Amino acid sequence: MRGVCVFLLACIMPLSVAMPDRQDPFLWLSALHGRGYNEGSLLADTTGGECPDECDCPPSFPIAMYCDGRGLTAMPTVPSRMKYLYLQHNAITALPDSTLANSTNLVWVMLHHNALSTDKIGKRAFAKLQGLERLYLQHNNLTGVPPNLPRSLRDLRLNNNNINKITPEALGGMDNLTILYLHDNALTEMGTSLKGLNSLTLLDVSGNKLKKVPDSLPEHIHQLYLESNAISAVPEGFLSKFSQLQYIRMGHNQLTDKGIPPNTFNVTGLVELDLSFNQLERIPPVSQTLEHLYLQANHIKEFTLGSFCSVVDVINFSKLRTVRLDGNEISTGDVPSDSVLCLRMANTIEV
Ligand SMILES: *[C@@H]1O[C@H](CO)[C@@H](O)[C@H](O)[C@H]1NC(C)=O
Ligand SMILES: *[C@@H]1O[C@H](CO)[C@@H](O)[C@H](O)[C@H]1NC(C)=O
Ligand SMILES: *[C@@H]1O[C@H](CO)[C@@H](O)[C@H](O)[C@H]1NC(C)=O
Ligand SMILES: *[C@@H]1O[C@H](CO)[C@@H](O)[C@H](O)[C@H]1NC(C)=O
Ligand SMILES: CC(=O)N[C@H]1CO[C@H](CO)[C@@H](O)[C@@H]1O
Numbered sequence: 001m002r003g004v005c006v007f008l009l010a011c012i013m014p015l016s017v018a019m020p021d022r023q024d025p026f027l028w029l030s031a032l033h034g035r036g037y038n039e040g041s042l043l044a045d046t047t048g049g050e051c052p053d054e055c056d057c058p059p060s061f062p063i064a065m066y067c068d069g070r071g072l073t074a075m076p077t078v079p080s081r082m083k084y085l086y087l088q089h090n091a092i093t094a095l096p097d098s099t100l101a102n103s104t105n106l107v108w109v110m111l112h113h114n115a116l117s118t119d120k121i122g123k124r125a126f127a128k129l130q131g132l133e134r135l136y137l138q139h140n141n142l143t144g145v146p147p148n149l150p151r152s153l154r155d156l157r158l159n160n161n162n163i164n165k166i167t168p169e170a171l172g173g174m175d176n177l178t179i180l181y182l183h184d185n186a187l188t189e190m191g192t193s194l195k196g197l198n199s200l201t202l203l204d205v206s207g208n209k210l211k212k213v214p215d216s217l218p219e220h221i222h223q224l225y226l227e228s229n230a231i232s233a234v235p236e237g238f239l240s241k242f243s244q245l246q247y248i249r250m251g252h253n254q255l256t257d258k259g260i261p262p263n264t265f266n267v268t269g270l271v272e273l274d275l276s277f278n279q280l281e282r283i284p285p286v287s288q289t290l291e292h293l294y295l296q297a298n299h300i301k302e303f304t305l306g307s308f309c310s311v312v313d314v315i316n317f318s319k320l321r322t323v324r325l326d327g328n329e330i331s332t333g334d335v336p337s338d339s340v341l342c343l344r345m346a347n348t349i350e351v
Contacts (some may be wrong), residue, residue: 036261052076068110075099082106088136089113097122108134112157116140137161138181144168157181159204160237166193175199183225184209190214205229206249210241219242227274228252233259238268251276260284276324279320283307283325288318296350297327305350309342316326318342326350 048124052078055067064084067076072090080102092114099122100106106129116137124134127148134155137146142161149156151173164183171177171193178199184207194200202223205214210229217224222244231253236313238261239245246269255278265273266285272292275284280298303325308318323346332351334342343349 004332020111021254050079055084063105077127078103078106080105084108086110087114088267091115092119093117097121097124100125104128105131107133108132110134110136111140112136113139116142118142118144118146121146126150133176151175152200153177155179159183159185162186164188166190168192173196178202180204192216194218202245213237217242223247225249226253228295230254232256234261234264236261236264238264239270242267245269246271248272249274251278253278255280257282257284265290286320288316291319292322293320294322294324295328296324300325300328300330303330303336303339305336305339312338312341317344318346320346320347321348323349 049057049062051065052067054072055065057065057079063081064086065076065078065082066086066286067090068086069089070089071240072092075087075092075095078085078100082103083105083208085103085106085108088110088242090113092111093116093245095111095116109126109129113274117140126135126146127150129150130152131152132152135149135153136157138146138159138161140161142158142163144163145158145166149170153174154176156171156174156177156179159181160183164187166182167185168191171180172195175195176195176199179202180197180200181204183204187205187208187210189210190205192215192351194203194214197218198220200221201220202227203217203221206225206227206229208229210226210231212231213226213234219241221242222247224247227249228251231250232255234250234255236306239248245267249272250273257280260280263285266287268287268289270287270290273286273290274294274299276294277297280295281301283295283300283302283304286293288309289338308320309316320343325342328351330351335349336351339349
């Protein structure tokens with residue numbers, strides 16, 4: 001069984017080309033660094049300003065401090081000139097209030113892949129960083145969102161921790177927050193924590209224990225990832241309030257036909273809809289502008305062409321390019337021959 005799932009997942013991956021991946025988009029900086037600054041670190045330290053022994057501060061970029069992957073268990077001293085701090089892939093367990101108290105210039109703090117727990121992060125550890133835009137805390141041992149995060153944040157990554165609760169204040173007032181990664185945590189609900197995130201375009205809360213779609217989802221959201229939760233139903237008119245939603249992933253949930261009000265997914269603007277690995281018995285009606293539809297591994301018994309096209313003629317046809325229906329209860333013979341007219345753009349129809 002497991003083998004099958006892995007195989008099917010592998011099939012989905014190449015179709016995600018339009019999605020931003022989860023890699024650090026600024027890898028080039030570390031690459032630059034990797035190409036020779038290590039060797040020059042002594043020189044760097046005498047020309048670029050003070051720098052802790054365990055880190056590198058390249059002379060050509062003296063506002064960046066590289067301490068990643070050095071087996072650190074505690075925070076180094078951070079000179080106050082620093083804007084970019086790389087501390088990922090260490091074993092740092094604590095972040096006391098004093099550590100970053102003078103580092104008011106920080107714009108990026110990379111602390112992913114460490115051993116930080118929520119109770120070892122000072123209540124005011126980040127509070128003075130009024131210009132902080134990027135904070136990476138994924139792959140730590142957090143059980144909650146650290147308190148008093150700067151409202152200036154644009155990109156906050158908290159995925160792969162053990163966060164089970166988000167207070168309403170935790171993210172309040174983060175007007176510029178654009179990317180929020182909370183996937184692979186232990187959330188059972190989101191409460192009103194997302195309220196007022198007016199700039200949010202990407203929300204990933206997949207791999208949690210959510211039983212329903214979060215309330216107060218920001219209206220400008222562009223990508224909404226809810227897969228691998230325990231959602232059995234979506235609210236009436238759930239998608240109609242979003243003007244810019246293009247990608248929605250709800251695979252690996254417990255959705256049934258009953259849990260999906262009529263026309264929920266028949267909204268223009270949507271490019272990709274993933275409802276794979278659920279318990280649907282029918283193909284829900286989708287908009288003619290949708291391009292990628294994933295319905296594999298459900299219990300669908302009938303190929304209803306009307307779900308894609310209510311009218312078919314020269315100008316009215318579905319824009320679907322990918323339709324995955326494999327792992328359902330239909331076979332190639334169940335696909336009506338006039339599908340070619342409706343689904344004339346499709347280059348992959350898998351049944
Ligand atoms: C912060 O600055 C104060 C005053 O300059 C200094 O006493 C203190 O040691 C500094 N703290 C850190 C962590 O650098
Ligand atoms: C994570 O935190 C818990 C307590 O919150 C602790 O018992 C556990 O050892 C920590 N795990 C790691 C890997 O640090
Ligand atoms: C959001 O960004 C704008 C423009 O860069 C800035 O003026 C504003 O202070 C930021 N908001 C917060 C809460 O930091
Ligand atoms: C989708 O909604 C439009 C009106 O908004 C309607 O004309 C069309 O028939 C619906 N599509 C399907 C497949 O039900
Ligand atoms: C159901 C549907 O989409 N019908 C459209 C077919 O094309 C004509 C001309 O563009 C539209 O007016 C209809 O709304």
